[in-house]
Amino acid sequence: MKPILDVKGLTRIHGTECPSCLDMTGPEHNTNVCPACGSVVAAANVSFSLQPGEILGIMGESGSGKSTVVKTLYFDQAPSRGSAIFRDDDQSHELFNLNGAEQRWLRNHRFGMVYQNPNLGLNFGISAGGNIAERLLMNDLNHYGDIRRRASELLTRTDVMVSRMDESPKQFSGGMQQRVQIAKALATRPPLLYLDEVTTGLDLSVQARILDLILEIQHELGTAMIVVTHDLGVIRLLASRTLVMKYGRVIESGLTDQILEDPQQAYTQQLVASTL
Numbered sequence: 001m002k003p004i005l006d007v008k009g010l011t012r013i014h015g016t017e018c019p020s021c022l023d024m025t026g027p028e029h030n031t032n033v034c035p036a037c038g039s040v041v042a043a044a045n046v047s048f049s050l051q052p053g054e055i056l057g058i059m060g061e062s063g064s065g066k067s068t069v070v071k072t073l074y075f076d077q078a079p080s081r082g083s084a085i086f087r088d089d090d091q092s093h094e095l096f097n098l099n100g101a102e103q104r105w106l107r108n109h110r111f112g113m114v115y116q117n118p119n120l121g122l123n124f125g126i127s128a129g130g131n132i133a134e135r136l137l138m139n140d141l142n143h144y145g146d147i148r149r150r151a152s153e154l155l156t157r158t159d160v161m162v163s164r165m166d167e168s169p170k171q172f173s174g175g176m177q178q179r180v181q182i183a184k185a186l187a188t189r190p191p192l193l194y195l196d197e198v199t200t201g202l203d204l205s206v207q208a209r210i211l212d213l214i215l216e217i218q219h220e221l222g223t224a225m226i227v228v229t230h231d232l233g234v235i236r237l238l239a240s241r242t243l244v245m246k247y248g249r250v251i252e253s254g255l256t257d258q259i260l261e262d263p264q265q266a267y268t269q270q271l272v273a274s275t276l
């Protein structure tokens with residue numbers, strides 16, 4: 001089976017960029033800030049592939065570049081360079097060569113994103129059902145009754161009480177807001193979902209329910225996912241393969257079980273040891 005996503009050499013540098021940026025940053029220099037020009041190397045030469053239906057984890061401490069990877073793939077940020085091929089049915093899209101309209105189409109129809117901060121993924125000015133309806137309307141579902149039925153189905157699927165669908169998600173708990181974000185992201189049945197620290201800051205029991213929901217969705221819908229987290233427990237539960245990032249670089253990658261049982265890099269060994 002061909003990967004649904006092939007990322008090669010993804011690099012994102014904030015600042016003017018100079019010839020030293022890549023040589024003088026990274027784990028061996030203990031910084032992602034270029035000492036010559038002050039640019040921030042958020043991600044450098046990140047490469048990986050993702051199979052249809054697979055969950056790939058991206059792990060690393062704060063500032064290591066995890067979010068940068070998914071933000072560029074979801075078109076929240078432009079990369080400085082690199083390529084990303086998204087295979088959808090029989091079509092291949094080179095994500096970083098698309099024009100704005102093509103990017104918006106993929107974002108609205110074929111990708112889903114769940115952010116750590118529900119403010120970024122939800123419109124608090126409208127109801128929970130309205131948030132889902134927005135996405136359904138983009139997918140040419142425009143009959144009021146059909147939209148309401150589908151929104152109810154999605155909220156039921158994600159364990160949000162349908163009786164609250166006309167309330168603003170602002171009034172919901174953090175866990176409920178995340179579940180509405182997931183319902184919204186799933187509205188278009190996207191083959192690829194990005195999850196950026198979706199359980200960070202939630203109570204452990206709430207986290208566990210959301211992680212279970214994510215696994216159920218993967219099993220039922222066969223959705224491929226990239227899960228960004230600093231939490232090894234999340235990686236252990238969800239991801240079959242994992243990338244470990246530090247100072248914008250991928251320092252270790254492979255099967256999650258192998259990485260957790262026999263980490264090769266000192267940094268990963270420390271991360272694993274700290275959670276034992």
Ligand SMILES: Nc1ncnc2c1ncn2[C@@H]1O[C@H](COP(=O)(O)OP(=O)(O)OP(=O)(O)O)[C@@H](O)[C@H]1O
Nearest residue numbers: 014032040041042061062063064065066067068069
């Ligand atoms: N707009 C920006 N301008 C300058 N630097 C930025 C900008 N956005 C991100 N960065 C820097 O890029 C680096 C990578 O950020 P990124 O958000 O990808 O890290 P992360 O691993 O996801 O961390 P966190 O979990 O804290 O979000 C960080 O050093 C961050 O400060």
